Amino acid sequence: MLFNSIDFAVFLPIVFALYWLLNKQALKFQNLLIVLASYLFYGWWDYRFLALIVFSTLVDFSVGNYLRKTTDDFKRKLLLYTSVVVNISLLGFFKYYNFFIDNFITAFTFFGNDIQLNSLNIILPVGISFYTFQTLSYSIDVYKRKLEPTTDFISFAAFVSFFPQLVAGPIERATNLLPQFYKHREFKYHHAVDGLRQILWGFFKKVVIADNCAKTVNIIFSNYTDYSASTLFLGAVFFAFQIYGDFSGYSDIAIGISRLFGFNLKQNFAFPYFSRDIAEFWRRWHMSLSTWFRDYVYIPLGGSRGSRWNQIRNVFIIFIVSGFWHGANWTFIIWGALNALYFLPLLLMKKNRVNTDVVAQHTRLPSVKEFFQIGLTFLLTVLAWIFFRAETITEAADYIYRLFNRSMFSLPEIRPTFIFILLLGFLIVEWTGRKQQYAIEKLWLKYPKVVQWVIYYVIVMIIFLYGGREQEFIYFQF
Structure with missing residues (x-):
């Protein structure tokens, strides 16, 4: 169901x-x-x-x-x-x-x-x-x-x-x-209302963001040899938002429904695409799985203690096992190994715990340094997601190879303006609510009730108007 x-x-x-x-x-x-x-x-x-x-x-x-x-x-x-x-x-x-x-x-x-x-x-x-x-x-x-x-x-x-x-x-x-x-x-009425608010945002992420991105992603990945590098890059970026909207949307709905029944579940996503390095990304992405592997596999293996070799071994074990958990395909194993390579320099330089607070904690916008850190981390994540989305390693490698040519500087053949507008608005809301458990938890509570209800009804209308057909959640296959 x-x-x-x-x-x-x-x-x-x-x-x-x-x-x-x-x-x-x-x-x-x-x-x-x-x-x-x-x-x-x-x-x-x-x-x-x-x-x-x-x-x-x-x-x-x-x-x-x-x-x-x-x-x-x-x-x-x-x-x-x-x-x-x-x-x-x-x-x-x-x-x-x-x-x-x-x-x-x-x-x-x-x-x-x-x-x-x-x-x-x-x-x-x-x-x-x-x-x-x-x-x-x-x-x-x-x-x-x-x-x-x-x-x-x-x-x-x-x-x-x-x-x-x-x-x-x-x-x-x-x-x-x-x-x-x-x-x-x-x-408790206020818990139920909070749960409904999180359910609403979860549905928006899944039905509006993820499912609309999926249409373009499926076209590009199914025919990637026919498109320019800029279009392929667009497909990879859209998949990054598709999988985030899909999976974090499910988690928001699950947590919100649990609140309706008087239960409190752990936060599973903490705005991972605003991370300043890969270590921070993995503290914010699928947190329940990351901490599970940390506590039951990584720490028993020795964690970051011991010799350099043991540290390297443990990092690769934890990421490869995490990749293999996602599916019985070499693409997931390579995806895990690639994230291990991203993470390793931070661990060896003891910088994996540098960014533990919320980005731009006391300001509205990130600093120039933080902006470039977020951009670089996102780009590395997007490249890794290609292996996650591709059917085979060969397909993923060929897809990435085709990214690096002069057509990267041309306009994409596919330009879904509506999705661009959706993603821009989505990012603004997520950034504004990045200090909360979910983006709209307290975002409009300072406004009069009438204004709040108008905003919620607008979100509901967008879900019904632009939600598309019923689609399964990506993580059901895992």
């Missing part, structure tokens, strides 16, 4: 009404409703994959309970390894089986050996990369004694399957979200 669908427009008000009608009942009834609604939401795509969510829930709930009952180090490690192996095996089979089989066959063929192995027609379950990491974080935190294991199965099932963020994040930690299912929740 898509957020931007008629089905969801019917589903959400019904669940919302039932949820708050149960507010006077025992808390478990509200949590049970969330579980049932979440299973319906997920099963709308393919009910068969509900078994995977239920299985992951049972495995990690059981692991947590057994960890609570034993203090034996060997048994605790065995239980942790059980959770890791089961979850990663499920993810590996559904997402990476054919990738490894195809590359295994290619490697043997390269060395002159013919091997017959069959790939399988495997359907990738929506959101498996997200809820797998969510349940894993629970087992790891319980093992490390950072979290008390739960004995409330309904609350745990609700935590794993919570429908707003089930299929595309944010990837919530059990330490943040699970305790919220234990507490009685009261409807």
Whole structure:
């Protein structure tokens, strides 16, 4: 069930009404409703994959309970390894089986050996990369004694399957979200209004910005050999805004819906295209995944401690694994490796923590230095996104090669004026609200209520007039 669908427009008000009608009942009834609604939401795509969510829930709930009952180090490690192996095996089979089989066959063929192995027609379950990491974080935190294991199965099932963020994040930690299912929740009008405001902005980013950019991006990338370098550059820039609007838009909608139900999710995007270096970009882009890899992979490997070689190794591991998490294709691995190359000089020169505050914190505009830093960081990111968008490494490399010729200084063959105007207005709003959790959180609150409502209605009209047809979110494929 898509957020931007008629089905969801019917589903959400019904669940919302039932949820708050149960507010006077025992808390478990509200949590049970969330579980049932979440299973319906997920099963709308393919009910068969509900078994995977239920299985992951049972495995990690059981692991947590057994960890609570034993203090034996060997048994605790065995239980942790059980959770890791089961979850990663499920993810590996559904997402990476054919990738490894195809590359295994290619490697043997390269060395002159013919091997017959069959790939399988495997359907990738929506959101498996997200809820797998969510349940894993629970087992790891319980093992490390950072979290008390739960004995409330309904609350745990609700935590794993919570429908707003089930299929595309944010990837919530059990330490943040699970305790919220234990507490009685009261409807708060100002929280609900704030949630609706964030939902509105999320829909604008997805339906207006991302989906309109997608039309041009698809044309250019599908026929990139026919266009000038300037047009190819335009396509790459539009894809940067498409993926940002698409993914951060989903996160805004998910966080806003959660607010309607009395839950607070972590911020997942913090205006990453206003970053002054790549390290800052990765602190602001898909923050729930970046911090997950940092806490559960990078730091256990040694992080930035140890020898230079260990630092370099850890950086490449974390970025390549992050790239591979996104999909079973060498393009994602190269995308991750390229970002590692961007990040490495900052780490080795110990400048990766220089820009930790909001850009132009006390001024309306960035300084000249900050302006060029933002521009350079954005350009490097755009080049990396080409590998993310391309179907193959060869296609990505050829696309980038064609960028570097004299036609870069010509006018693009495709000039979607309307999208340029949209992006300009979008950037102005995002820049103005860059210090908030989301761009319009407090942007117009100082104006009279009438003015605020006029602005919100204008945004709604733009969404309906220029939203285009219903399109899936990009990150559903991950």
